[in-house]
Amino acid sequence: MAQLWGGRFTKETDQLVYNFNASISFDQKFYQEDITGSMAHVKMLTKQGILTEEEGKQIAQGLHGILDDVKAGRLEISNAYEDIHSFVEATLIDRIGDVGKKLHTGRSRNDQVALDMRMYTRKQVQETDELLKSLLETILGIMKENLDTIMPGFTHLQKAQPITLAHHMGAYFEMFRRDRSRMHDIYERMNYCPLGSGALAGTTYPLDREYTAELLDFYGPTLNSMDGVSDRDYLIEFLNALSIVMMHLSRFSEEIIIWNSNEYQFVEIDDAYSTGSSIMPQKKNPDIAELVRGKTGRVYGALMSLLTTMKGIPLAYNKDMQEDKELSFDAMDSAKGCIALFDGMLKTLTFCKDNMRKSANNGFTNATDAADYLVKHGVAFRDAHGIVGRLVLYCIEKNCAIDDLSMEELKQISPVFENDIYDAISMETCVNTRLTIGAPSRTAMEQVIAKYEDYLK
Numbered sequence: 001m002a003q004l005w006g007g008r009f010t011k012e013t014d015q016l017v018y019n020f021n022a023s024i025s026f027d028q029k030f031y032q033e034d035i036t037g038s039m040a041h042v043k044m045l046t047k048q049g050i051l052t053e054e055e056g057k058q059i060a061q062g063l064h065g066i067l068d069d070v071k072a073g074r075l076e077i078s079n080a081y082e083d084i085h086s087f088v089e090a091t092l093i094d095r096i097g098d099v100g101k102k103l104h105t106g107r108s109r110n111d112q113v114a115l116d117m118r119m120y121t122r123k124q125v126q127e128t129d130e131l132l133k134s135l136l137e138t139i140l141g142i143m144k145e146n147l148d149t150i151m152p153g154f155t156h157l158q159k160a161q162p163i164t165l166a167h168h169m170g171a172y173f174e175m176f177r178r179d180r181s182r183m184h185d186i187y188e189r190m191n192y193c194p195l196g197s198g199a200l201a202g203t204t205y206p207l208d209r210e211y212t213a214e215l216l217d218f219y220g221p222t223l224n225s226m227d228g229v230s231d232r233d234y235l236i237e238f239l240n241a242l243s244i245v246m247m248h249l250s251r252f253s254e255e256i257i258i259w260n261s262n263e264y265q266f267v268e269i270d271d272a273y274s275t276g277s278s279i280m281p282q283k284k285n286p287d288i289a290e291l292v293r294g295k296t297g298r299v300y301g302a303l304m305s306l307l308t309t310m311k312g313i314p315l316a317y318n319k320d321m322q323e324d325k326e327l328s329f330d331a332m333d334s335a336k337g338c339i340a341l342f343d344g345m346l347k348t349l350t351f352c353k354d355n356m357r358k359s360a361n362n363g364f365t366n367a368t369d370a371a372d373y374l375v376k377h378g379v380a381f382r383d384a385h386g387i388v389g390r391l392v393l394y395c396i397e398k399n400c401a402i403d404d405l406s407m408e409e410l411k412q413i414s415p416v417f418e419n420d421i422y423d424a425i426s427m428e429t430c431v432n433t434r435l436t437i438g439a440p441s442r443t444a445m446e447q448v449i450a451k452y453e454d455y456l457k
């Protein structure tokens, strides 16, 4: 047991209490941020004359040595310390002697941990954004290749109207693009430095908080020291944004699972992203998509957990806040892993275009357009709706598509139909006459794709 605060105590901490209280098993994840933060703190203390040049140099060198050694695997972070802050400080004192004891001048673990967590999260926000960008590039690639790949669009999981694969993929492009813009917003709001907030009330040392903020690539210092040590909004925002990313990935996974089913056969998942069954030799299961869908729950869990943890905490720091780490780390790793895996699965996915096309043809997806045809020829929409409804019923009995009916059969149901009906309700016409921006026609999609290309530049 190695802790920073024995002076006031007359008894040893009970081992169970010590274990319960300790965080080193998980906060060692941000050793780099912890040491980098300390380096900036020491540089500032030296500039301000709070440490001498010589002291500053010795401490900085000591910290560099620790960072290098941990990175290279020469120094193991030992669970004998309460947390990463204690480990670094004790190792420093061990290595450079008493001068190391000056590192913590004008600082508390409260502002230290607030800084570490913020820097760690900031990096995660950036990494998530990069992964999303790469996923968007994959989606855009599929879009560009499938402007004419006709498939059924669904509502209520019932075939509705024909669309194209490019259009369907475009919906996900929009979702993940919004996810990226959430990353950007979070970054903008969170990028202020809490270091120098002290335990809660700042310090009496003449710290230069602007300087440390700048050294650590923040826009500036946080403006209230109590808030500085007890704000975890940025983390809640990030977990929220990750939950939304997971919700999007989960919906997409669900569709791929459905499309990959024996009944649909719209896609084939690459062997590398499928698994077999231990008993049924014919099986090729979409496990990766299912796991992505499944992992959504734990990311939501992390968000709910932190919201709940924070809701009853009076100002300023309370130990409850140590609970901000484990589930958040898990959520960040899970979400990033899922985005990367999903991207890989999508890149190697085969689209069975013939099956998609057949499915669009056979599901009365052109019924709306048949009704619109009648409207254009003077029939009121409500009547047209009824006529085409009867047409569909007739086709179901005959087990055919509207397009398969002869002119006589069509005329029997409504004399308004003429020969140009066949062209008016072809899948290509249905798609390519939907010209408004955001609709599936090639013309509209090309405009949107140009915008997406610009955006990804």
Ligand code: ARG
Pocket: 023, 027, 083, 109, 110, 113, 317, 319, 321, 322, 323
């Ligand atoms: N391990 C603690 C945490 O993660 C570090 C801060 C400790 N501060 C304190 N006053 N006990 O929140």
